[in-house]
Amino acid sequence: MSDLPAAAKVVVIGGGIVGCSTAYHLARMGVEVVLLERKKLTSGTTFHAAGLVGQLRTSANVTQLLGYSVELYKRLESETGQATGWKMNGGLRLACNQERWTEVKRQATTAHSFGLDMQLLTPKEAQDLWPLMDVGDVVGAAFLPTDGQANPSDITLSLAKGARMAGAKIFEDTKVLSIDIRDGVIRGVIVEGGRIDCEKVVVCAGMWTRPFCAAHGVNVPLVPVEHQYIVTERIEGVTPTLPTLRDPDRLTYWKEEVGGLVMGGYEPNPKLWRDGSLPPGFHFTLLDNDFDHFTPMMEQALGRVPAMQTAGIKQMINGPESFTPDGMFILGEAPEQRNLFVGAGFNAFGIASGGGAGMCLAEWVAKGEAPFDLWPADIRRFGRPHFDSDWIRKRTYEAYGKHYSMAWPGEEHQSGRPCRKSPLYETLKADGAVFGEKLGWERPNWFADLAAGEEPRDVYTYGRPNWHAAVGREHRACREGVVIFDQTSFAKFALKGPDAERALSWICANDVARPVGSLTYTQMLNDRGGIEADLTVARRAPDEFYIVTGTGFATHDFDWIKRNIPAGANAQLFDITSANSVLSLMGPRSREVLQAVTRADVSNAAFPFGTARTIGIAGCPVLALRVTYVGELGYELHFPVEYATAVYAALREAGAPFGIRNAGYRAIESLRLEKGYRAWGSDIGPDHTPDEAGLGWAVKLKRDIPFKGREAVAAQRAQGVKKRMATFTADPGVILHGRETIYRDGRRVGWLSSGGFGFTLNRSIGMGYVRNPEGVTADYVLSGRYELEVATERVPAEVTLAPLYDAGMERIKA
Structure with missing residues (x-):
């Protein structure tokens, strides 16, 4: 302890791959950094990681982060002289039914959108790359040549060596007891037998991150989950150049290791480890193997790789990994505490993420912002439900079980629901509402016609879903009459x-x-x-x-x-979110309905577009906002929650002569695409x-x-700009979800940030940025010939910079 410095600019807590990567990048930026590890480097989770390094995710920037890991790992050994075990053998992903094949083809298009060379293969071509597998049930496969694998401990020690070479100080067997925070300002960290003054702290403590940060008022929603895999003895035909293999239909993955195979997977019934508390002294420790729990995956694996039936098992490994409620890792500065940063919850792809996550955290710490938009991983994506450990455990259990399941468009989580409800929840449910969930809130996505026998549930598919016709009804009712959206959330x-x-x-x-x-x-x-x-x-x-x-x-x-x-x-x-309900009254007849329930003058002269007024409805003081996100005349009505049922009943009664109906968020999405309204988190964000x-x-x-x-x-x-948002339309038979590749005159220029269907136009609609390093003008966008790549096939598309639907503007502002 006597060697500990009295002060440092930044202290990193945790000596796994993410902590060492963060220290490495901070040191190379010239930041004075100290890394503290309670036991030994890699001794928490990193040492028992499987070590697969894949790159493709549904987010362009998370894919970029993973791609940075690959580029770092390729050069790290020569830079530090410390072995990493890095091999870029590529990665195979199998599809064993038509729906999965559609998913894989769409993943290949996403890869092309983000600049990755994902190739589609026949079963025979896949078998040529991975000769030991049986391909009798394989429909097709995707191959990403730049995927690879690493030795987790070696690559972490290489990062630690690189950090030291750049000036970082690393101390093992140094347990951090607490962070010294006074008057909301970080002053230092308290360790056993001493302290280090510092301005900023980065907590990369794996499954210890949640309890440690909670002690300082910071919420980090993660859960330790048991994750098992086996390592076989040498198998004839397993070569050092064998690609990694993922077989999501059998829930399993493989990689080569010393002439044998590592095989693990993601069972649909995971085992959450303990109750969230962690045993003292837990390091370089594995859990008891659970052969019964692993057997179903082993049976699936034997069918794929028959040679495993006679292979010896060198080792079975069961270790806890940190998983999160949405399957994405957690990065960023805690909203509860300035200068306290988190890098944790890596959902068993911490080795793949480690290089890029450390780079992003280091930039965030040193410069005050991430190097690019990382909203999918941002710690601020969580909210009130994520403070409750029981809710987190339920949702994480579901997320782990879906790790290799089909990633259906529009799929909703089912666990921990209902949690946060509008006062109208039961009323809308009785009217056929099918709810989605966001940040714990139940929100009506669409309404089934119960009288006509429509079943109020989602049926997922890559084709047109079962809610398509219902959303069309709600869409047209908003364009032609009047609807109510419950937007209390x-x-x-x-x-x-x-x-x-x-x-x-x-x-x-x-x-x-x-x-x-x-x-x-x-x-x-x-x-x-x-x-x-x-x-x-x-x-x-x-x-x-x-x-x-x-x-x-x-x-x-x-x-x-x-x-x-x-x-x-x-x-x-x-x-004041929970204090007010919101009902949005939208459509060309909305003024007539509103006027029927209030004595206030809501004419255009008295209540013009872009203004807010307090009016009375059913004994309730209502803050009415003259605004729209659907491209029609409309009003957002904000009022105390206790008035919700009375205000809703008054609107429904007054609207009956106009055919008023409930409508949901999927209709809002369809309507806003026709109008070209942008959505934060997809169409716009910190990079735009x-x-x-x-x-x-x-x-x-x-x-x-x-x-x-x-x-x-x-x-x-x-x-001038080098990218510009445009709207694209395609034949109604083309199904757009977002991330489809945009081609201008045969050259890739971007991808769709949003996709859907416009019922007024009877066209498929997508929005996305047209990019050109030499500049993008309106003439440049409109002069090109466009195609969209959808599930690896190119389809013609038309482009516009103007709203597709504009007939409503006279009504909106008049």
Whole structure:
């Protein structure tokens, strides 16, 4: 302990692959960093990892992160002189039925979108690469040549050596007891027998991360799950160049190891390890093998690789791995505590992620932001349900069981439901609502026609799903008449205080310094001009603003606003999501229905587009926002939850003569695609600027008002953009889900960020960025001939920069 430094800029806690990678990258950036490991490097989870390194994910940026791992591992051994066991033998993925083959073909298109060379193979071609397998039931396979495998302990020790070479200090057998936090500021870490002063802490402690961070008020939703695999003795025909193999229909994976095979998998009935508490002294420790639990997977494996029937078993390994409720790892600065960063919950692909995750964490720590948008892995994607260990365990159990199951479009989780409910939940359920879930909220996705015998449940497919016709009914009702959407799950904040206007004017790209009653659609930007939030702001008083954002962005957007309130500004932010219900009344007849339930004048003259008014409905004070996300005349009605049933009943009764009906979120998606409205998290995010997204009109550059990101937006406007959001349409028989590849004049220029169907147009619709390093203008976008790659086949597409559906604008603003 006497060798411990008195201080460091950053302390990394945890000596597994992610901690060592983070220290390696911080040190190479010139940051003074100390890594502390309670026992020995790799002794928690890393040492018993299987070591497969795959790259493809549904997110372009997570795929980029994994691709960085590959590039790092390729050079690391020569850089440090420490062996890594890295081999880029490629990776095979099998499909053994037609639905899985469709999934694999769509994965291949996603790979092409992201610049990966995924090749589709016949069963015979796959067998040529992996001769030991029986391909009698194989329909086809995909091969990614740049996938590989590594020795987890060796590659971690190589990263640790590289970190030391760059100046990092690493201490084993040094247990961190706590973080010294005073007045909300990190002062240092307390270790057994000493302390180290520091400004920032990065917790990469694997399954210890949740309890350690919880002791400091930070929530990290992860669960240790038992994960078993076997290592065989040498098998004739197993060569060092054998690719990794994944057989999701048999729930199994393989890799070569010293002439034998490693075989493991993801059973549908996982075993959560313990109750979340961890035994003292647990390191370089494996769990008791559970042969009964492993037997079903072994039987599946023997059918695929008959040679295993006579192979000797060298070792059976059972070790706990950290899994998360959505199957994605956790990165970023904790919203509860400034300068406390987390890298944990790697769902058994920590070796594949380690290099890239460490790079991203290091950039985040050193520069205050991630190198690119990492929303799928961002710790701020979690919310209130994720504080409850029982809820997390239920959802993680389901997520683990789905690791190799079909990834159906539109699939919903079933565990831990219902959790958060609108007061109208039972009423809507009785009307045929089929609910989805987001951040614990039950939200109606679509409504079955119970009188006609429609069954209110989702049936998943890669074709047109069973809800397609129902969504079409709701879509047309919104375009032609009037519908109600229950959007109670919206995240809702109040910003109050004498300096509320000054604070929000700095954070928002659009002008919110407008009169009381004004409603402003705005983005919030980072210093690169990227869109960190996309929301609506209503001014309720000189010192009060009401902010509405998407359900899933509650933690993220609250954190972004709070941390960017200027120092010294007297403005307080409150999360009031649970206080208010929201009913959105939308469609050309919506004004007539609204006028029938209130004495307030809701004519266009008295209540124009882009304003907010308090009106009375059924004895309830309702904050009505004249706004739309579906391209029709409409109103968002916000009011205290206790009035929900009364307000809803009044609207239904008044709307009966107009054929009013309930509608769900899948209709909202269809309607907004026709109108070209962007969705944060898919179409727009921190890597996209307003000008690139076609939202430059919502930026107050013409006003002499400073705001975060202004200089970046102004510079880009002077130089022009290199990518631009466009909308594409294709034949109605083409099914678009997003991530389909965009080709312009035969050259790959991007991929779809969103995909769906437009019922008014009877066309399939996708939105995505057209990219060109030399610049993208409107003429460039519109002058090309476009195709979309869908499940590896190219189909013709038409492009536009304008809304596909515009007939409603006269109604929206009149």
